[in-house]
Amino acid sequence: MNGSLQPGATARRLMLRRALGGAAVVLIAAASRRALAADAQVVIDNFTFSPTPLTVKVGTTITWVNHDDIPHSIYCPDIKLKSHALDTDDDFSYKFEQAGTFDYMCGIHPHMRGQVVVQA
Amino acid sequence: MVWTVAGGVPRSRLIGSADAATTDFTFVQISDSHLGFDKPANPNVTATLQEALNDVTALPQRPTFMIHTGDITHLSKPAQFDTAAQLCGATKLTMHTVPGEHDILEEEGKSYLNRFGAGSKGDGWYSFDANGIHFIGLVNVVNLQGNGLGNLGHEQLEWLEDDVKHLSSSTPIVVFAHVPLWIVYQDWGWGTADGAQALSYLKRFGSVTVLNGHIHQVMQKVEGHVAFHTARSTAFPQPAPGTAKGPGPMLVPAGELKQHLGIADVKLVSSKAPLAIIDTPLAG
Numbered sequence: 151m152n153g154s155l156q157p158g159a160t161a162r163r164l165m166l167r168r169a170l171g172g173a174a175v176v177l178i179a180a181a182s183r184r185a186l187a188a189d190a191q192v193v194i195d196n197f198t199f200s201p202t203p204l205t206v207k208v209g210t211t212i213t214w215v216n217h218d219d220i221p222h223s224i225y226c227p228d229i230k231l232k233s234h235a236l237d238t239d240d241d242f243s244y245k246f247e248q249a250g251t252f253d254y255m256c257g258i259h260p261h262m263r264g265q266v267v268v269q270a
Numbered sequence: 271m272v273w274t275v276a277g278g279v280p281r282s283r284l285i286g287s288a289d290a291a292t293t294d295f296t297f298v299q300i301s302d303s304h305l306g307f308d309k310p311a312n313p314n315v316t317a318t319l320q321e322a323l324n325d326v327t328a329l330p331q332r333p334t335f336m337i338h339t340g341d342i343t344h345l346s347k348p349a350q351f352d353t354a355a356q357l358c359g360a361t362k363l364t365m366h367t368v369p370g371e372h373d374i375l376e377e378e379g380k381s382y383l384n385r386f387g388a389g390s391k392g393d394g395w396y397s398f399d400a401n402g403i404h405f406i407g408l409v410n411v412v413n414l415q416g417n418g419l420g421n422l423g424h425e426q427l428e429w430l431e432d433d434v435k436h437l438s439s440s441t442p443i444v445v446f447a448h449v450p451l452w453i454v455y456q457d458w459g460w461g462t463a464d465g466a467q468a469l470s471y472l473k474r475f476g477s478v479t480v481l482n483g484h485i486h487q488v489m490q491k492v493e494g495h496v497a498f499h500t501a502r503s504t505a506f507p508q509p510a511p512g513t514a515k516g517p518g519p520m521l522v523p524a525g526e527l528k529q530h531l532g533i534a535d536v537k538l539v540s541s542k543a544p545l546a547i548i549d550t551p552l553a554g
Contacts (some may be wrong), residue, residue: 197517
């Protein structure tokens with residue numbers, strides 16, 4: 151089982167991906183689904199965040215992955231969270247340390263909305 | 271296809287039958303070159319920009335200058351700006367630009383302003399006069415609000431009101447900005463939230479032409495003395511409003527891409543009517 155993925159796994163996955171290319175991406179996708187207890191992923195497809203709202207426990211690291219051919223970014227004014235522009239297949243991670251409901255949007259296309267609910 | 275906007279009524283005709291009743295003054299609009307984009311919708315946007323510029327150079331009447339209505343680059347990278355400057359510079363035409371949202375992804379827009387912002391105000395807006403026409407370049411891609419629409423903002427609107435105050439009402443006005451100034455399709459953010467306020471300052475003018483990009487397709491609308499027009503991209507097409515899940519790049523059958531890309535050639539027609547705009551695809 152992969153349910154015990156520790157913090158830092160995202161960085162390792164990234165290195166893996168860079169090292170192994172396309173084949174690794176498939177493995178990572180499978181690993182990510184099993185790792186939801188520890189980490190969570192939001193996918194950007196067709197100018198839409200999914201899943202949203204996403205409910206997680208305090209301390210969860212959420213990773214956004216952009217699958218569009220157009221760059222997007224993550225912008226959450228409440229917690230001053232602003233990612234760089236994510237090109238196709240780029241990702242961005244943020245660890246939620248406090249409970250609350252956080253509305254965010256794409257900083258480039260603000261009609262794209264998402265929500266993260268962090269539970270204590 | 272030739273589009274002319276005369277007497278407030280847009281008409282289309284085949285390109286061979288264009289009227290010759292124009293003055294010596296023409297300029298060209300190009301848009302959305304997205305240099306750096308390399309996905310299936312167009313793996314070689316540098317080549318299609320070059321082809322568009324070749325069409326500009328080959329125009330029977332050399333345009334006085336060129337306007338680029340933004341998304342010059344795809345990711346605001348220095349190399350992408352450099353390629354744009356090099357290719358467009360080779361036409362030896364002065365280029366007036368406004369930024370698209372893809373041009374301000376780095377350094378809070380400074381990478382755009384450092385290259386193209388000379389003489390502009392705020393985030394890059396400015397005006398100039400040519401051949402008796404007052405040209406106004408507006409920036410509506412900064413500080414976007416939650417509604418997702420383009421945004422001009424208070425400071426720019428005040429500047430605009432002041433900028434046109436001294437002009438006589440018979441001065442032809444050309445406004446250019448990246449995102450359409452009118453609401454084309456709100457769900458995709460295709461419009462400018464405070465665009466109507468900007469247009470209210472231009473109400474008294476007899477001829478107002480608004481040129482935009484952003485939506486990668488030709489759309490036109492006439493309201494009173496105001497003719498709105500969006501240009502094709504030189505990079506890739508986007509779907510018609512609401513016809514796809516999202517406004518991303520549209521894949522078209524091989525061989526059809528160049529029918530969806532192109533340039534717009536704008537002529538001053540010697541009448542009180544708005545300017546004539548001729549959209550030319552790269553092929554078809």
